[in-house]
Amino acid sequence: MMFDRVRGCILGGVIGDAMGGPFEGQPGPLQFQEHTTWTISDDSQLTLATCESISELGHVSPEHIAARFVHWYRARRITGVGASTLKALRDLDAGLHWALTGAKGERSAGNGAAMRVAPLAFHLDPAIAGERQIIRDVCRITHHSEESYVGALAIVVAIRSLAFDGVSPSQLPTSVSQQLPDSRVRDRLIELQQLPNEVSLAEAGEFGTTGYVADSVPFALYAARSIERVPFDTLLRNVIEAGGDTDTIASMTGQIAGAWLGASSIPQHVIRSLSNAHEIERIVDQFAATI
Numbered sequence: 001m002m003f004d005r006v007r008g009c010i011l012g013g014v015i016g017d018a019m020g021g022p023f024e025g026q027p028g029p030l031q032f033q034e035h036t037t038w039t040i041s042d043d044s045q046l047t048l049a050t051c052e053s054i055s056e057l058g059h060v061s062p063e064h065i066a067a068r069f070v071h072w073y074r075a076r077r078i079t080g081v082g083a084s085t086l087k088a089l090r091d092l093d094a095g096l097h098w099a100l101t102g103a104k105g106e107r108s109a110g111n112g113a114a115m116r117v118a119p120l121a122f123h124l125d126p127a128i129a130g131e132r133q134i135i136r137d138v139c140r141i142t143h144h145s146e147e148s149y150v151g152a153l154a155i156v157v158a159i160r161s162l163a164f165d166g167v168s169p170s171q172l173p174t175s176v177s178q179q180l181p182d183s184r185v186r187d188r189l190i191e192l193q194q195l196p197n198e199v200s201l202a203e204a205g206e207f208g209t210t211g212y213v214a215d216s217v218p219f220a221l222y223a224a225r226s227i228e229r230v231p232f233d234t235l236l237r238n239v240i241e242a243g244g245d246t247d248t249i250a251s252m253t254g255q256i257a258g259a260w261l262g263a264s265s266i267p268q269h270v271i272r273s274l275s276n277a278h279e280i281e282r283i284v285d286q287f288a289a290t291i
Helices: 002-023 042-057 062-074 083-093 112-116 118-122 129-140 146-163 169-177 184-193 201-207 213-228 232-240 246-261 268-272 277-288
Strands: none
Touching: 002 042, 002 118, 002 146, 002 232, 002 246, 002 268, 002 277, 042 062, 042 083, 042 112, 042 118, 042 246, 042 277, 062 083, 062 129, 112 146, 112 213, 112 246, 118 129, 118 146, 118 246, 129 146, 146 169, 146 184, 146 213, 146 246, 169 184, 169 213, 169 246, 184 201, 184 213, 201 213, 213 232, 213 246, 232 246, 268 277
């Protein structure tokens, strides 16, 4: 059962990224169009690199994850890199310590760390202070921002709540917000959970669907509530139609929904639509075997 949930989480995130990629940056509401460009972004590639690191060591090590990032970077396995991540990878490649490479300042509160942190949810319990610090350290490899860390923490808490604690998806915004420190991510989650149940994702998206972590993570959590009553691929389409940072938000929604459903409930034709699906599944299966 847990093996299936792990596979569902990581594959769900990769699928959301690939589905949403062609619509990134378009304002919503928009109309989802079927497409064949099922390629994944740098953040999904770094998620898979994180899986490889944990599979090799059997536990989470920020230093080892950073080294795996460099390995992928040098092997040209990372494409379409965003500015914050590119800076971190170049600094790592030049020999800078991993704790010093993450972007700082006003523009550093992006959602890259939150999008690639899902594998940590199956090895680290944020209720334990030392393990919460490891989550923070892994985030800092690319994003040295407290808000980015809180967004990543929210994703870890959401996935663990569904996979380990039996929390219902409909309870996620409330359950997760109660476990976060004071932050804009937490404030936005509280705002969204006060919306009437009949509000559509397009309407909820008016709160913000940008690449800023305080927009993207709360919206992904809010959207994932629907997985109990909406098919997986339909849910991702609905998220994408809200516009904005479509690949990232669909990816995080897919991770959370996949952790609830398990890979066995994701249509096989959807998984097979991924470019290089066989290699992705190999990495994911090796990681799932560590749980």
